[in-house]
Amino acid sequence: MPVSELDIAVIPLLKDNYGYLLHDPDSGTTAAVDPSEAQPMLDAAAARGWKISHVLNTHHHNDHCGGNLGIKQATGATVVGPAYDRDRIPGIDIAVDEEAGFDLARHHARVLFIPGHTSGHIAFHFAGSNAVFCGDTLFSIGCGRMFEGTPQQMWSSLCKLRALPDQTWIYCGHEYTEANCRFAVTIDPENRDLAEFAAAVKHARAQGEKTIPSNLGIEKFCNPFLRADQPGLLEKFGGKGRDPVAAFAAIRRAKDSF
Numbered sequence: 001m002p003v004s005e006l007d008i009a010v011i012p013l014l015k016d017n018y019g020y021l022l023h024d025p026d027s028g029t030t031a032a033v034d035p036s037e038a039q040p041m042l043d044a045a046a047a048r049g050w051k052i053s054h055v056l057n058t059h060h061h062n063d064h065c066g067g068n069l070g071i072k073q074a075t076g077a078t079v080v081g082p083a084y085d086r087d088r089i090p091g092i093d094i095a096v097d098e099e100a101g102f103d104l105a106r107h108h109a110r111v112l113f114i115p116g117h118t119s120g121h122i123a124f125h126f127a128g129s130n131a132v133f134c135g136d137t138l139f140s141i142g143c144g145r146m147f148e149g150t151p152q153q154m155w156s157s158l159c160k161l162r163a164l165p166d167q168t169w170i171y172c173g174h175e176y177t178e179a180n181c182r183f184a185v186t187i188d189p190e191n192r193d194l195a196e197f198a199a200a201v202k203h204a205r206a207q208g209e210k211t212i213p214s215n216l217g218i219e220k221f222c223n224p225f226l227r228a229d230q231p232g233l234l235e236k237f238g239g240k241g242r243d244p245v246a247a248f249a250a251i252r253r254a255k256d257s258f
């Protein structure tokens with residue numbers, strides 16, 4: 001029997017977080033990804049007739065796993081998180097790494113180790129559903145702050161995500177796209193794809209629409225943090241050595257004080 005694609009629901013949480021529900025229609029298996037809080041995730045699942053069986057965490061920040069224990073208590077769900085950070089993930093049952101990956105029913109997720117925002121950050125890539133859950137590492141037109149990592153680590157992590165197929169949908173941790181666009185156009189003012197995308201985002205947000213998921217193929221053309229090694233930005237920010245890591249670091253620094 002062929003494997004159906006996962007049904008994916010985007011659940012707004014807190015001020016600007018997104019949690020996600022992944023539902024396998026064949027088995028009924030349902031995962032809550034990065035639940036900031038338990039109740040809205042439980043309600044969203046119930047409204048769809050789904051029962052949460054798993055929690056998947058990309059990293060240990062409270063706005064991504066604050067709902068772990070509440071969901072576990074209410075449903076008995078199995079909590080899955082980064083092996084590197086097993087001590088910082090509340091209620092963790094299964095610690096995953098790149099080698100093992102993770103199977104949600106018959107849906108295989110490749111686990112990508114993508115440190116930089118935190119030292120144990122991971123992403124779950126469900127190739128069969130063209131979906132990657134990347135927490136606070138890659139945002140639409142942006143990337144996360146480097147709380148526990150170096151520019152070299154963060155750049156390598158972003159390159160790992162960039163290497164996924166163009167048709168991949170980016171399910172990230174926050175709705176930051178509009179603010180990210182305001183910054184990105186100052187870094188890459190000649191980029192017409194970006195200007196067009198920024199205008200579309202502004203319009204969508206004015207209508208109250210979500211901008212997530214975002215398409216990786218488009219991000220490659222528009223997101224300055226994925227373009228630090230492209231000729232224009234490399235010349236502008238990469239210094240004499242035209243070093244992609246230096247260019248990335250300079251763009252990230254500029255964003256920190258934007």
Ligand code: ZN
Nearest residue numbers: 059061117136
């Ligand atoms: Zn975070």
Ligand code: FE
Nearest residue numbers: 061063136173
């Ligand atoms: Fe976050």
